[in-house]
Amino acid sequence: MIPYKTIITLDRKSCTPVYIQLCNQVIQLIKCGILPPSTKLPGSRWMADTLQVHRKTVVAAYDELMAQDWIEVRPAKGTFVNSSLPIVEQQPIPGTEAAEKAKMRKQSPGFAFIRREHLNARDTEFPKEGILGLDDGVPDTRIAPIEEIARVYRNIVKKSYNRKHLSYGSIYGNMELREALADYLNDTRGLSTEPENILITRGSQMGIYLSARLLLEQGENIVVGETNYRSANKAFTEAGGTLNRVRVDANGIRTDDVETLCRKRKIRAVYVTSHHHHPTTVTLSAHRRMHLLELSQKYGFAIIEDDYDYDFHYCNAPILPLASSDSGGNVIYIGALCKIVAPGIRVGYLVAPKAFTDEAALMRRVIDRQGDQLLELTLARMIREGEIQRHSKKALKIYHARRDLFCSLLKERLGEYFEFRKPEGGMAVWVKLREGYDWDEVKAEARKNKLKLGGYCGDEDDTIDNPYPGLRMGFASLTLDEIKEAMDRLETTMTSLEQKVKSYA
CATH class of the missing domain: 3.90.1150.10 (Aspartate Aminotransferase, domain 1)
Incomplete structure (x- = not known):
């Protein structure tokens, strides 16, 4: 005898109707083999008395089960689990110790998959209260311009003509944001770019990942610092790239080491956090910036410039990024508004020659399709109004x-x-x-x-x-x-x- 009273739990405070709860739980009993095919179900009156619900609730649940082909009615005999269902191995009754052990075992999948040990993260736990x-x-999220974001966002969603942004949009990102960013980056970073050179991403990490996938094939070489941003290293390794590490000193990565590597092997890209090297915080000197640009044109490699915190420079005017002096179309410039506003505002950008952003947009399409259009539009308006600045x-x-x-x-x-x-x-x-x-x-x-x-x-x-x-x-x-x-x-x-x-x- 199935202990329906103990294994079926109905919550009258739930937003899910009671008859649907009953229906779903009977389905689970069938799926886990506790109610195998052709098992006779209790009559609606007995089930109602046992579960202390109205008989109409049980009838409605049985009707739904019948509509979904889980059960069948045999005239003059009663209600049965559909005989055409496959027989499955019986699982432990829910709520029992055996069921809890089986639940724990399900944490390990019953299928093979590829493990990527190089993606393992350390120190990912966030501080708990009191720590x-x-x-x-x-950034400190407590100083984020929440009121300004809410005001602009509210004004946008109130306009009926903005409902078009609730549908699919451009895989390049919101055009108004791309236009605003082009002006903003040209003004603050000395770039000379157009909206068609900009791809909106979900933070700078997506820009790094897309660049890695487009630049590197298995075994191809990318240059990074001997100390370097860990998440970038993981992205390059995931793409199949071979990391070639060069020394980092008080003036940033040693570009003479980069030149030595270029003479020995084909280098596809150099990754650099030029403004404040991650993790050491040193700034790439002007001499090495020019040298690295010369090398990129001579040897034909891409420079992935991750300018993650350009806006926070305290001693003097920040040195303009490599992208501002790029005359050969060799720099992929990556940044994000996350660092300015808050990490949870996942909006970044990738700036590169149009042919590259076109391909990056196609790559982005298969993993994320597009970002949050309303949020992107909100940030565009905030840039135009000077709120971000x-x-x-x-x-x-x-x-x-x-x-x-x-x-x-x-x-x-x-x-x-x-x-x-x-x-x-x-x-x-x-x-x-x-x-x-x-x-x-x-x-x-x-x-x-x-x-x-x-x-x-x-x-x-x-x-x-x-x-x-x-x-x-x-x-x-x-x-x-x-x-x-x-x-x-x-x-x-x-x-x-x-x-x-x-x-x-």
């Missing part, structure tokens, strides 16, 4: 103050443990650990003090000696008071570790 995090360098200036002032406080406290209170250079821009500090300490130990001890050190700490394949000497500590997402508290916790962490080191000695 301060020194992240990789992300005003917010950028506001954020720059706030992050400048946070950088100064962070660096001063780090030097004054923790200088005996850490080495760093005050970054000219960006949202993080590249911190090196002094000899005698290990980053894994520092992270573990920091967790005890409710401090999460989650910034970049190197890849297993980095060409410099391990354990990795540097870690990015983000300051932009913390208020001034939170920075002070984070330094208190970090000082407590290092003091505890120092005592352990001395006790071992």
Whole structure:
């Protein structure tokens, strides 16, 4: 006898009608073999009394089951599970211990699939409440221009003629945003671009991925820094590329190393974060910028320029990107509004010669089709109205103050443990650990003090000696008071570790 009373649970507060709940649960019992084909179902009156529902509810559920061919009525005999259904292996009754174990086993698929070990991520857990995090360098969402976004978005959706943006649109992205971005980038970055050179993406990572897929085939060479943005490395590896690492110093990647590589093998692309190298935050010097452009034209490789935080430069006017001096059509310029507004606003852009953006748009179509047209239109209007520019200036002032406080406290209170250079821009500090300490130990001890050190700490394949000497500590997402508290916790962490080191000695 099937224990219907215990295995069928009906929620009268649910938005799903009770008869549909009953119908769905009977279907599940059939699917898992508890009710095999030709099993007789209880009469509607008995089922109603057992489940304490109205008889009409059970009748309606049976009618729906019959309409879907799950059950059949045999005259003068009763209601039965459809005899033509396939026989399946019986699964444990829901709610039992055996059922819970079977549920856990389902976490492992019953089919083969390709595992990509190179995509494994580390330190992906977000800080929980009460825990301060020194992240990789992300904006503070608390200062995001939410009111301005809501106002512009509301004005757009109120207009009936904007309903066309709820349908499919251009695979290149909203045209108004592409036009606004062309003007904005030409004005702020010294570019000379047109809307047809711009593809709207979901953040800069999509731009990197599309570029990798179009530039690299299995085994082809791409140049990156010996320290480099981890997610970019993963995208290039996923595309089949072979990473050729070159040294990075105080002036950015060593372009003489790039030239040496070009003489030895065919290089398809060079990836560079020219404004503030990720992770070290150094700026690519003017000399090396010109040298890299010359090399790209001489050897015919693409430059993927990831300009993720151009707007946050504190010491002087930011150096214009490589794309502003590109006369040979060799630079693919990638950026995003996520860093200016908020990470959750997934709108980025890829700027390149039209033939490349055309192909990138076709590639993007098969993985995402298009972005959020209404959001893209909202950002276009905010650029036209100057809201993005005003917010950028506001954020720059706030992050400048946070950088100064962070660096001063780090030097004054923790200088005996850490080495760093005050970054000219960006949202993080590249911190090196002094000899005698290990980053894994520092992270573990920091967790005890409710401090999460989650910034970049190197890849297993980095060409410099391990354990990795540097870690990015983000300051932009913390208020001034939170920075002070984070330094208190970090000082407590290092003091505890120092005592352990001395006790071992």
